[in-house]
Amino acid sequence: MTDRRSFLARSAALAAVPAVAALTLTEPAPAYADTQPDYAPIPPSALGPAVNAQGYYVGRVRKNLYWVTDSTYQAAFLTTRDGVVLFDAPPSIGRNLQRAIDEIAAANGVSNKVTHIVYSHHHADHVGASSLFGRHVTRIGHTENKRLLVRDNDPTRPAPDVTFDSRYQLRVGGERVELAWHGTNHTPDNIYIHFPDHAALMLVDINLPGWVPFDTFNISEDVPGSIAAPARAMAYPWKTFIGGHMGRLGTRGDMVVYQQYVNDLIENIKKALVTVDPTPFFVKYGNNTWAAVKAYQAAQVEYASAPVIRKYTGVLAAADVYTASTTFLILESVRLDIGFGSQIHP
Numbered sequence: 001m002t003d004r005r006s007f008l009a010r011s012a013a014l015a016a017v018p019a020v021a022a023l024t025l026t027e028p029a030p031a032y033a034d035t036q037p038d039y040a041p042i043p044p045s046a047l048g049p050a051v052n053a054q055g056y057y058v059g060r061v062r063k064n065l066y067w068v069t070d071s072t073y074q075a076a077f078l079t080t081r082d083g084v085v086l087f088d089a090p091p092s093i094g095r096n097l098q099r100a101i102d103e104i105a106a107a108n109g110v111s112n113k114v115t116h117i118v119y120s121h122h123h124a125d126h127v128g129a130s131s132l133f134g135r136h137v138t139r140i141g142h143t144e145n146k147r148l149l150v151r152d153n154d155p156t157r158p159a160p161d162v163t164f165d166s167r168y169q170l171r172v173g174g175e176r177v178e179l180a181w182h183g184t185n186h187t188p189d190n191i192y193i194h195f196p197d198h199a200a201l202m203l204v205d206i207n208l209p210g211w212v213p214f215d216t217f218n219i220s221e222d223v224p225g226s227i228a229a230p231a232r233a234m235a236y237p238w239k240t241f242i243g244g245h246m247g248r249l250g251t252r253g254d255m256v257v258y259q260q261y262v263n264d265l266i267e268n269i270k271k272a273l274v275t276v277d278p279t280p281f282f283v284k285y286g287n288n289t290w291a292a293v294k295a296y297q298a299a300q301v302e303y304a305s306a307p308v309i310r311k312y313t314g315v316l317a318a319a320d321v322y323t324a325s326t327t328f329l330i331l332e333s334v335r336l337d338i339g340f341g342s343q344i345h346p
């Protein structure tokens with residue numbers, strides 16, 4: 001009897017869980033739109049060409065190298081006499097990738113068959129449409145790319161068939177593309193894709209031409225590596241930069257502006273680390289150490305980011321949207337990786 005009663009009690013408790021969840025879900029959503037902050041307008045220089053009725057734009061980078069965008073994500077492809085080499089397959093562009101390839105292949109009388117896909121890095125938002133191209137495509141990525149995709153075990157992103165550690169020259173249908181890994185940055189597997197015959201470089205999730213980085217420095221997994229990446233990119237000869245994001249291609253000038261933005265952040269972060277006084281935060285919060293640290297670091301981020309936001313508003317789109325979160329991540333790296341401002345107790 002006792003057992004049966006406790007069983008029933010447990011059943012009732014379990015049955016109540018979905019009911020509570022359902023009630024929560026049916027509550028009306030707050031009027032979010034009414035409470036959102038306003039931001040500075042996007043500078044026209046940040047925007048690219050208009051997308052077509054199907055939601056994509058395809059354009060020539062140079063000769064037989066093309067790029068595709070949905071105005072937020074970018075992929076690239078090279079037409080060759082033996083088929084098409086695709087660079088990344090963002091799911092947001094999805095089936096429009098093949099439509100863009102079909103459009104160009106038909107106009108130029110070349111094959112529209114994708115034979116190779118090069119992965120810039122393993123993230124689903126850049127290669128999650130890979131499986132659309134079937135099983136008989138040769139996929140190429142860094143050794144770490146294979147490890148991470150095997151770990152993630154996502155059927156939309158088959159692991160690469162061909163991997164390399166430092167350099168790989170891809171030769172398809174008389175074309176050559178130089179792939180290189182120069183250390184971890186945005187992710188451990190993010191590579192430099194150089195098109196020596198097209199004066200172009202593809203490096204994804206570092207510099208998003210015309211825009212500040214996405215939240216927390218493009219969610220960089222290795223901040224010193226991400227800070228070093230633009231100089232690595234500039235060491236290559238190229239005129240056109242494919243950054244994987246937003247609606248337009250980049251120039252060397254865009255990379256210079258981006259490097260200056262990051263350098264300005266680092267310089268102001270170092271000032272904040274030695275200037276903002278922690279005392280008032282610890283006085284206010286007493287033994288709640290985390291509350292004091294949170295408020296102290298928020299003040300440092302505000303101190304460091306405010307002049308940079310002012311300087312780049314109208315220069316880089318969304319400077320007022322994401323500069324603070326990027327400042328926070330770089331501040332942590334300046335403090336923890338470089339050890340700047342670290343003091344040993346006397």
Ligand SMILES: [Zn+2]
Nearest residue numbers: 121123186205
């Ligand atoms: Zn990424």
